[in-house]
Amino acid sequence: MRWSRETLAGRLMLGQTIVLLASILTAGLVASTVGPQIFHDHLVESGHAKNSAELVHVERAYREASALALGVALLISLACAILVSWLVSRRLRRALHDLTQAARQLSSGHYTRRVPTVGGGSELDTFAAAFNSMAGRLEDVEATRRRLLSDLAHELRTPIATLSAYHEGLVDGVIExxxxTRAVLTAQTDRLARLAEDIDDVSRAEEGRLRLELRPHRVADLVAMAADSARASYTDKGVSLVADLDLNAPTTVGVDADRVGQALGNLLTNALRHTPEGGQVSISARPERDEVVITITDTGEGISPAQLPHIFERFYRGDSARDRNRSGSGIGLTISKAIIEAHGGTITAHSSGHGHGATFAVLLPRRRL
Known part of the structure; x- marks a missing residue:
């Protein structure tokens, strides 16, 4: 750190010093020119002769005393002002230096760097808090990126390893x-294709590139279609699927039926995946002010409080040791969230913990087309 006219603190102190010197010179000039004349006029008015030796002596004493007092006072004021300016500039300089160093480290990939509050003023404290908030978000994004790459590599490794093994077996004549064999190769190829399609859907939705064909649809019809599409899977696993709907309700929303059906289907698939045999999943819809709330509730495993903030992240799994085939690609909830938000809605999750099931609520605006 260095003091110079190129730094903000140096310029601030230099500017304050120039202002102080100008003020001192102005005060001295005014005191030396106006003060003696006023003092002389008062002496004359009090009865002293204009050119008497006594008057000259008194005025000289006044000028010398005034000059001495003013000089001492101005020197002390100048010293105090410079000291205060130096302290303020030093504190400002330290705060700016910490912010600059933190920004450099952050740009180098050190996302754990934070800026302490050094008391440089409410503006700098607010700036430091905003900087720390940004650094925290970048740290979360970096952690998510690393986890995404790791999970994506894991997702690709299994089908690629299977395809590679079967390919070598076919070349060597070990496998016919x-x-x-065709079924295994087709399944693994389809798995890779689904993964690529899911990632593309999420990317397009999050970047605002998801094309939506918005048309008015009855909410009851959308929910009934999603439930009917998933009912066979529920029957095979022995899980009850209950659709609590008023099929005659006139409530409509302006949405892309295929995309909303995809989002609801992912939610129903997720609920089925985490609900054991003999459990129950219910789906319902109700109007609420200017929105429609679609709720999916299951009696399954539940979600811990530590997992709730992350369940909509790409490839996130609460139990990393869980079987991959059972837990899917870990991107279904991310796609649902992206689709609902592309419609201007929101999606939330709630659970009282493991063993207490989970509830997902989809809010869609009741927009007229």
Whole structure:
């Protein structure tokens, strides 16, 4: 750190010093020119002769005493002002230096760097708080990016390893291209295709590139179609799916039916995945002011408080040891959130903890087209 006219603190102190010197010179000039004349006029008015030796002596004493007092006072004021300016500039300089160093470290990838509050004023404290908030968000984004790359590599590794093994087996003649082999190769290829399509859907939705064909649809019809599409999977697992709907309700929303159906289907699939045999999942819809609330509630595993803030992140899984085939790609909830938000709505999750089930609420605006 260095003091110079190139730094903000140096310029501030230099400017304050110039103002103080100008003020001192102005005060001295005014006192030396106006003061003696006023003092002389008062002496004459009090009865002293204009050119008497006594009057000259008194005026000289006044000028010398005034000059001495003014000089001492101005020197002390100048010293105090310079000291205060130096202290203020030093504190400001320290705060700006900390912010600059933190910004440099942050730009170098050190996302854990934070700026302490040094008392440089409410503006700098607010700026430091905003900087720390930004650094925290960047740290979260970086952690998410690393986890995404790790999980994406894991998702790709299994089908690629399977395809590679079968390819080598076919080349070496160890494996025959029969019906079972074709089924395995097709399944793994489809898995890779679904993963690529899911990632593309999320990226397009989050970047605002998701094309929506908005048309008025009855909410009851949208929910009924989603429930009917998932009912076969529920029957196979032995989980009850209850649709609590008023099929005659006239409530409509302006949405892309296919995309909303995809979002609701992902939520129903997620609920089925985490609900054991004999459990129940219910889906319902109700109007609420200018919105429509679609609720999906299950009696399954539930979600811990530590997991709730992350369940809509890409590839997030509460239990990393969970079987991949059972837990899917970990991107279904992310897609649902992106689709609902593209419609101007919101999606939230609630759970009282493990063993208490979970509730997902989708809020869609009741927009007229």
């Amino acid at each position: 291209l029969d019906v079972d």
